[in-house]
Amino acid sequence: MAKTAEQTGRDETSGLDRLREEVVDFLGAQVERLADAAGDKMEGLTDQLQDVAENGGVLPKVGARVLKGDNPLKALIGEKAKSIKDSATEKVSNLFGGGKGKKSGSAKSMNIIEHLDVGVPVRVAYDHWTRFEAFSSFTKGVRSVSQGGEGDSDWKVKVGPSTRSWKATVQEQIPDERIAWTSEGAKGSTRGCVSFHEVTPTLTHIVLVVEYYPSGFFEKTGNIWRAQGRRLRLDAKHFQRYVTLSDETPDGWRGEIRDGEVVRTHEEAVEEEEAEESEYEDEEGAEDEAPEEESGEDEEEAPEDEYAEGEDEYEDEDEDEDQ
Known part of the structure; x- marks a missing residue:
């Protein structure tokens, strides 16, 4: 039985929809894969930068070898292998009581x-x-x-x-x-x-x-x-x-x-300080009162001395008149 034009159009539309969905799924998978790969690269780069910051890392040594004319890839593989070997040697040495090198994790102040x-x-x-x-x-x-x-x-x-x-x-x-x-x-x-x-x-x-x-x-x-x-x-x-x-x-x-x-x-x-302040104020008050008492005695004695001297002079004058 031959398909009508309407049925044929519906089939074509359905096929295009399926093709569109498959293309979208494919592109989504590719984007996700690229994102994962980029994330892995960033994580690796971060680890290398942290390794450089904390332990010196291999990147400076690789750069030095490249400046001398070595192939970059060869220099990176060589220095990485050397780093792994040194790390393994240090772990074995520490396991058997060695490891007198630089203290791990030490930081400059x-x-x-x-x-x-x-x-x-x-x-x-x-x-x-x-x-x-x-x-x-x-x-x-x-x-x-x-x-x-x-x-x-x-x-x-x-x-x-x-x-x-x-x-x-x-x-x-x-x-x-x-x-x-x-x-x-x-x-x-x-x-x-x-x-x-x-x-x-x-x-x-x-x-x-x-x-x-x-x-x-x-x-x-x-x-x-x-x-x-x-x-x-x-x-x-x-x-x-x-x-x-x-x-x-x-x-x-x-x-x-x-x-x-x-x-x-x-x-x-606070109690000791208050006690010391109170004692100091009492001593200051006693010192301030002492000179006032002495000055008062001098003022009272002064008229008596003057009066006594006057009496002596008066007695001398009377004796002269009698003679």
Whole structure:
């Protein structure tokens, strides 16, 4: 039975639809395959870059061989094979107790030293520094600080485009003199000390010393441009500005810490300071009263001496008249 023109048209349309779907599926599969391949290449490139950043990698050595005239592919295969051999040798050596080479994962520290002069007494500058939770209100790098125990605090700090977290522990704290601490975080660790020095009764010199040990690809890469150091220096300037211009009297932490242990609490320190101030005021009052009593005795005795001298002169005149 012959097909009508309408049936033939429907069959052609159905065939075109199936062909279109197959073409779309084929193109989708090809795009997905290309995307996977590109992703694998990017992942491999990232691994190589991280290898270069952390361990030196083979790319610099390959580049050196290419500059000397070696074939690029041959240089890459040779250096990669050498890298695998060295890695296997190191693992075997470590397995049998060897491996005295460079410590794996070791990172160079970045040293930051900053000097600040603030136009306030030493106690005011020190008390401002101990108020860690207020740092986020006047600095740009500190996002938040939450105080734990006496000497422990959790910090969230902006480093470059990211926010990092550290847990800080005060190792030594002497009121109005110095604070030394250590901190640990997923992306780095620090050791630091800040000391306070009286220049005049209304001028304090502050010395800030920090060692920063970055960890991770981005942290080590950021260390090349000294991003962390610039951030810390800028925040130190913000502290200098805030403390010098502030008209408030801060209520700082006056306790004392030695070797990471609290040897004198804030309350004990405040009680001792109040007792010393009270004793000093009593001594000052006693010294002020003593000269007034002595001067009063002199004023009372003076008229008696003058009167006595007058009587002697009067008696001498009477004796002359009698003679």
